[in-house]
Amino acid sequence: MDFFDTVDKRRSTRAFQAKEVDVKTIKQILDTVNLAPSAGDLQAYRISIVKSKKTKEELMSACLDQEFVAQASVVFIFSADKKQSEVKYGARGYELYAVQDATIAAAYCQLAATALGLACAWVGAFDPLEVSRIINAEPEEVPVAVIPVGYPNARPSWTGRKELKELVRQI
Numbered sequence: 001m002d003f004f005d006t007v008d009k010r011r012s013t014r015a016f017q018a019k020e021v022d023v024k025t026i027k028q029i030l031d032t033v034n035l036a037p038s039a040g041d042l043q044a045y046r047i048s049i050v051k052s053k054k055t056k057e058e059l060m061s062a063c064l065d066q067e068f069v070a071q072a073s074v075v076f077i078f079s080a081d082k083k084q085s086e087v088k089y090g091a092r093g094y095e096l097y098a099v100q101d102a103t104i105a106a107a108y109c110q111l112a113a114t115a116l117g118l119a120c121a122w123v124g125a126f127d128p129l130e131v132s133r134i135i136n137a138e139p140e141e142v143p144v145a146v147i148p149v150g151y152p153n154a155r156p157s158w159t160g161r162k163e164l165k166e167l168v169r170q171i
């Protein structure tokens with residue numbers, strides 16, 4: 001799929017078919033994520049992959065009972081490895097770069113999934129301590145995004161956007 005079609009096609013999808021996403025497809029998503037830029041090329045993030053029904057249900061509870069989290073075939077959790085970025089960049093790495101690294105990686109995940117005919121949603125409403133427990137996060141590892149991925153049940157409608165003039169400032 002052409003890049004611009006992929007960007008246009010991505011929609012937050014909150015209903016999935018039971019059909020499983022196979023290992024090869026998951027690997028393709030991960031290989032794409034691994035191309036994302038990161039501060040100093042440190043890739044100060046971790047990716048946790050959850051496929052088991054039991055753990056997806058735990059995650060769903062941690063995500064304020066958003067049911068589609070458990071319904072998705074596979075859930076990717078992107079977490080910031082703050083310590084790793086701090087070693088090179090100090091407070092800026094700790095507070096900002098690691099979170100940005102994880103965020104960009106999660107965005108690549110969404111676009112790769114879309115390009116492969118899958119659908120996903122970005123879930124940011126979750127209990128960070130509970131998600132950290134589920135993914136066995138290291139002490140300075142902070143979950144940033146939970147991305148449930150699966151085959152869509154229906155294409156969600158367009159949510160609309162601001163006018164560019166509200167976003168862009170000409171200096």
Ligand SMILES: Cc1cc2nc3c(=O)[nH]c(=O)nc-3n(C[C@H](O)[C@H](O)[C@H](O)COP(=O)(O)O)c2cc1C
Nearest residue numbers: 010011012013014066121122123124125126156159
């Ligand atoms: C940081 C962030 C947090 C979000 N958290 C949630 C969430 O917890 N649950 C949810 O259903 N969607 C969540 N979304 C998805 C947004 O609601 C969605 O991207 C927005 O409404 C635009 O719709 P679209 O993605 O279909 O273009 C989140 C998106 C972002 C970027």
